[in-house]
Amino acid sequence: xxxxxxxxxxxxxxxxxxxxxxxxxxxxxxxxxxxxxxxxxxxxxxxxxxxxxxxxxxxxxxxxxxxxxxxxxxxxxxxxxxxxxxxxxxxxxxxxxxxxxxxxxxxxxxxxxxxxxxxxx
Amino acid sequence: xxxxxxxxxxxxxxxxxxxxxxxxxxxxxxxxxxxxxxxxxxxxxxxxxxxxxxxxxxxxxxxxxxxxxxxxxxxxxxxxxxxxxxxxxxxxxxxxxxxxxxxxxxxxxx
Numbered sequence: 001x002x003x004x005x006x007x008x009x010x011x012x013x014x015x016x017x018x019x020x021x022x023x024x025x026x027x028x029x030x031x032x033x034x035x036x037x038x039x040x041x042x043x044x045x046x047x048x049x050x051x052x053x054x055x056x057x058x059x060x061x062x063x064x065x066x067x068x069x070x071x072x073x074x075x076x077x078x079x080x081x082x083x084x085x086x087x088x089x090x091x092x093x094x095x096x097x098x099x100x101x102x103x104x105x106x107x108x109x110x111x112x113x114x115x116x117x118x119x120x121x
Numbered sequence: 122x123x124x125x126x127x128x129x130x131x132x133x134x135x136x137x138x139x140x141x142x143x144x145x146x147x148x149x150x151x152x153x154x155x156x157x158x159x160x161x162x163x164x165x166x167x168x169x170x171x172x173x174x175x176x177x178x179x180x181x182x183x184x185x186x187x188x189x190x191x192x193x194x195x196x197x198x199x200x201x202x203x204x205x206x207x208x209x210x211x212x213x214x215x216x217x218x219x220x221x222x223x224x225x226x227x228x229x230x231x
Contacts, residue, residue, distance in 0.1 A: 035220070037220075044123065044209060044225040045209050050220065059219055059220075095166070104153045105153065105172065106154070106212060107156035107168060107211070108158075108166075108211075109168045111166055113165055114165055
């Protein structure tokens, strides 16, 4: 069964840091782009970042660039999101997702259940 | 403000057809293929449509998609109460170098 399982969410104070992890199973992790997508309470989906199969290309949404770092370890079938300088507006459910990305083409076909990040004092 | 514009809500009676629109611009929908996602409350999104009009395995043919110029649409025919959910469009935006989603549309089956 194809599966993505996130962990690492929790309550953190503004300005703090958190590292999210996502473990993949049921498919060849190293052959897919991977994304983090978040959803603030009562709001829509917001793509955060994605990373190429071998980690050689990375993209970020402007609101997290310079604060968040996406990375992966293909040997461990794992995706990570290091989040620094957290703000209240980063409060959201964070989803790990499997991407299909190419010239003129993007979609996400597998999603994890999400992990909740709350930034509050 | 989302880069892609969707109506906040749509509604129709069971058995009827509904259309959800997704409006963008040249760097996103105008240049790239569109995908659609269905999300029920408290659950993760699910891929409903990709490459404008292709359905993943297991998705009912009551769902169909299309793209024209800088807009895309998702049609749902034979509406069922189980279709009540939030629907999102998404694509790549080459000017932002990022994925963009619509703000989401809440479907109510009256």
